[in-house]
Amino acid sequence: MYDGWKVIIGIIIFLGIATFPFLYDLGKAAPPPIEPKIDTPEIQKMVEKKCVESKSFMKTEHMVLLDKWRDWYVREGRQIYTADDGKQYNISLCNTCMKCHSNKKDFCDKCHNYAAVTPYCWDCHIEPKEGNQT
Amino acid sequence: MLEAALKGSRRYWGLVIILSAIIGLGFISYLRQFSYGLGITGMSRDVSWGFYIGQFTFLVGVAAAAVMVVLPYYLHNYKKFARITVIAEFLAIPSVLMCMLFIFVDMGQPLRVLNVILHPTPNSVMFFDMIVLSFYLMLNLLVGWTVLSAERKGTPPPTWIKPFIYWAIAWAPSIHIVTAFLYSGIPGRHLWLSAIMGARFLASAFAAGPSLIIILCFILRRYTKFDPGKEAIQSLGKIVTYAMILNVLFLGFEIFTAFYSTIPGHMHPFVYLYSGLEGHGKLVPIMWFSSILAVVSLFILIIPQIRRNEKALGVAAVSVFISLWLDKGFGLIVGGFVPNMFERVFEYWPTTPELLITLGVWGVGFLVLTILYKVATTIKEEVILDKYGEKQVKTR
Amino acid sequence: MSINRRQFLKIAGASAVMGLGGIAAIDVLRPGQFEAAQLSRNPKALVGKRWGMVIDMKRLDKETMQKCIDACHRIHNVPHFDNPKDEVKWIWPETYGHAFPGQESKYTSEEIENMPFLLLCNQCDNPACVRVCPTKATFKREDGIVMMDMHRCIGCRFCMAACPFGARSFNWRDPRPFIKEENREYPTRMKGVVEKCTFCYERLAEGLMPACVEESNGALIFGDLDDPNSEIRKVLQAHYTIRRKSELGTEPSVYYII
Numbered sequence: 001m002y003d004g005w006k007v008i009i010g011i012i013i014f015l016g017i018a019t020f021p022f023l024y025d026l027g028k029a030a031p032p033p034i035e036p037k038i039d040t041p042e043i044q045k046m047v048e049k050k051c052v053e054s055k056s057f058m059k060t061e062h063m064v065l066l067d068k069w070r071d072w073y074v075r076e077g078r079q080i081y082t083a084d085d086g087k088q089y090n091i092s093l094c095n096t097c098m099k100c101h102s103n104k105k106d107f108c109d110k111c112h113n114y115a116a117v118t119p120y121c122w123d124c125h126i127e128p129k130e131g132n133q134t
Numbered sequence: 135m136l137e138a139a140l141k142g143s144r145r146y147w148g149l150v151i152i153l154s155a156i157i158g159l160g161f162i163s164y165l166r167q168f169s170y171g172l173g174i175t176g177m178s179r180d181v182s183w184g185f186y187i188g189q190f191t192f193l194v195g196v197a198a199a200a201v202m203v204v205l206p207y208y209l210h211n212y213k214k215f216a217r218i219t220v221i222a223e224f225l226a227i228p229s230v231l232m233c234m235l236f237i238f239v240d241m242g243q244p245l246r247v248l249n250v251i252l253h254p255t256p257n258s259v260m261f262f263d264m265i266v267l268s269f270y271l272m273l274n275l276l277v278g279w280t281v282l283s284a285e286r287k288g289t290p291p292p293t294w295i296k297p298f299i300y301w302a303i304a305w306a307p308s309i310h311i312v313t314a315f316l317y318s319g320i321p322g323r324h325l326w327l328s329a330i331m332g333a334r335f336l337a338s339a340f341a342a343g344p345s346l347i348i349i350l351c352f353i354l355r356r357y358t359k360f361d362p363g364k365e366a367i368q369s370l371g372k373i374v375t376y377a378m379i380l381n382v383l384f385l386g387f388e389i390f391t392a393f394y395s396t397i398p399g400h401m402h403p404f405v406y407l408y409s410g411l412e413g414h415g416k417l418v419p420i421m422w423f424s425s426i427l428a429v430v431s432l433f434i435l436i437i438p439q440i441r442r443n444e445k446a447l448g449v450a451a452v453s454v455f456i457s458l459w460l461d462k463g464f465g466l467i468v469g470g471f472v473p474n475m476f477e478r479v480f481e482y483w484p485t486t487p488e489l490l491i492t493l494g495v496w497g498v499g500f501l502v503l504t505i506l507y508k509v510a511t512t513i514k515e516e517v518i519l520d521k522y523g524e525k526q527v528k529t530r
Numbered sequence: 531m532s533i534n535r536r537q538f539l540k541i542a543g544a545s546a547v548m549g550l551g552g553i554a555a556i557d558v559l560r561p562g563q564f565e566a567a568q569l570s571r572n573p574k575a576l577v578g579k580r581w582g583m584v585i586d587m588k589r590l591d592k593e594t595m596q597k598c599i600d601a602c603h604r605i606h607n608v609p610h611f612d613n614p615k616d617e618v619k620w621i622w623p624e625t626y627g628h629a630f631p632g633q634e635s636k637y638t639s640e641e642i643e644n645m646p647f648l649l650l651c652n653q654c655d656n657p658a659c660v661r662v663c664p665t666k667a668t669f670k671r672e673d674g675i676v677m678m679d680m681h682r683c684i685g686c687r688f689c690m691a692a693c694p695f696g697a698r699s700f701n702w703r704d705p706r707p708f709i710k711e712e713n714r715e716y717p718t719r720m721k722g723v724v725e726k727c728t729f730c731y732e733r734l735a736e737g738l739m740p741a742c743v744e745e746s747n748g749a750l751i752f753g754d755l756d757d758p759n760s761e762i763r764k765v766l767q768a769h770y771t772i773r774r775k776s777e778l779g780t781e782p783s784v785y786y787i788i
Contacts, residue, residue, distance in 0.1 A: 249665040
């Protein structure tokens with residue numbers, strides 16, 4: 001390589017600039033979000049507190065489930081989803097999911113804000129009414 | 135080769151800065167449109183396509199017109215066009231770019247544009263339009279760049295480029311035919327539901343595009359050392375003449391069919407455009423101005439002694455370009471929506487943000503054109519002699 | 531190793547394409563997590579092969595018509611704009627000459643000239659809007675309803691240009707501030723998508739008639755055009771009906787008894 005040392009020094013400077021955001025915040029990470037609250041009145045009324053699928057599944061796959069749900073409902077005209085445990089649910093964000101999880105700010109937004117994710121669902125699907133929301 | 139665009143006179147950089155400022159203004163306007171919605175334009179429930187789609191329609195024609203230089207040279211060995219094939223191809227690139235940008239700014243949900251590729255729909259003409267435009271852009275980039283590099287090295291272009299050139303020649307009319315099909319397959323709108331739309335689009339494309347090439351050739355000759363050649367420009371003039379005659383003839387055919395058959399659906403859009411309907415006539419002065427310019431340009435173009443005068447030819451080229459820009463870019467699109475499907479008249483006029491965004495997109499096109507032409511002319515000036523041993527540069 | 535700039539760029543470009551292509555391929559070919567058996571229809575749902583409507587103008591008066599319009603626009607969160615340019619409507623009144631352009635004459639009776647025709651999406655059997663949509667955001671369902679997928683619509687408005695009936699509206703701006711009373715059971719739309727009547731597919735799924743049909747006091751007859759024993763077919767046999775612009779071949783499913 002011609003000018004080999006210049007290239008190596010250049011690469012080191014580049015790596016420094018590229019990793020600067022991470023190095024700057026080393027040890028200063030924001031605390032992980034408080035576990036999203038599932039103590040809504042509707043959930044408390046439930047005898048067996050179960051979501052459509054298991055908690056671990058929902059944690060990792062709820063966006064996939066919702067993506068598939070919206071295509072099944074709108075494009076294929078299927079209204080009922082049979083979960084892994086055999087229970088049946090109406091496919092609807094607002095009328096199924098949000099009926100139990102009516103505390104969007106303490107549930108959905110907690111993790112979404114932390115991960116800087118802004119799903120555009122709420123542009124159309126009306127957010128559930130909360131006490132401090134108009 | 136791109137480094138040729140980084141060195142230039144003050145005039146060059148002045149042009150780049152002015153165009154960048156126009157682009158910046160357009161971009162800021164677009165941000166406002168992105169946050170408010172397309173309601174910031176003059177479009178409405180009845181006239182749901184306006185200036186943006188009009189500009190797109192017109193520019194697809196300009197982009198296709200590169201074929202009018204490329205075809206005679208590559209298929210029929212017309213030597214006079216040897217120097218300007220790259221000039222024509224380098225006009226097609228920013229034209230297609232502008233087309234795509236105009237479609238982008240016209241979309242209600244532009245971030246979802248990839249849905250067209252993720253969910254291909256062969257029965258939709260718009261899907262085909264996106265495919266053919268993308269391919270045409272890549273073809274022109276490939277062909278123009280390869281031919282120019284070959285010229286710079288002083289060698290003939292590599293043989294593998296020939297199939298791509300033939301592909302580009304066949305593709306060029308197709309991009310404009312597909313765009314015509316956007317309109318001529320719509321069942322309810324009688325201004326558009328005509329087989330002659332395809333032919334009309336091609337004729338106006340081959341009149342407007344070469345006119346722009348003529349104008350650009352004059353500009354290049356004045357401001358750079360590159361000389362496109364007197365005969366090349368005159369040949370382009372002849373192409374514009376015949377294309378413009380056909381275009382005006384086709385419009386006449388449409389008017390005859392509408393008014394001899396006296397079918398109201400066919401007549402009403404023309405009445406709206408040229409005389410006003412139910413007291414609404416915003417477009418009437420524009421359409422008549424376009425027609426007058428067309429007549430003036432035909433007068434200059436048809437009489438050979440006048441056409442041979444380069445100043446007159448320049449005036450004719452400008453007239454043809456503006457006339458067709460008004461007719462195709464504004465009249466045809468808006469006219470298709472008036473009267474609406476209930477035979478009511480709702481007019482359309484672009485708003486200021488809409489015009490600023492339009493200017494911004496034109497700015498992007500002209501900036502890309504400037505850069506590409508800077509590269510092309512710098513190389514041609516260095517090379518001096520073309521493939522046939524004739525000087526490409528001015529002898530002054 | 532000596533490598534010149536061009537070769538380096540070629541290798542970098544090829545690696546990028548292969549890397550991205552590889553990721554995409556894995557995404558596409560990965561086995562799915564859900565099975566078709568997990569889906570089913572609501573047992574209460576009304577099922578049909580080709581939903582259609584007959585509007586009996588003899589039984590429709592201005593008040594009933596307004597009730598139909600208000601019901602539809604209310605339950606579907608249709609916004610109301612003052613500026614006519616931004617208008618969004620799923621169902622609306624028109625006079626004879628404008629509902630059936632091409633049919634009007636100088637000597638039509640005044641009664642018919644002033645009849646308040648109720649216009650909506652004709653849910654055509656051969657819809658031009660579906661033909662032109664580049665993303666299949668508007669598509670024809672198995673039951674004949676021309677549906678809107680708001681998640682996929684890119685807002686190109688080709689469907690609006692193609693519809694010969696002016697049935698489609700575009701959200702030129704955010705509709706939420708202009709919705710009089712929100713129905714929380716049904717989503718709104720956002721700016722930048724096209725919307726229209728969808729024959730109350732969500733009510734049909736619950737076994738209910740479309741909202742306008744319910745409010746119409748029998749003036750609107752809804753049913754399966756494909757079922758020879760349905761009420762709508764009997765009505766069509768018993769009366770002369772016209773459709774809007776039927777000569778265009780889109781096969782509208784909305785019929786009018788004058």
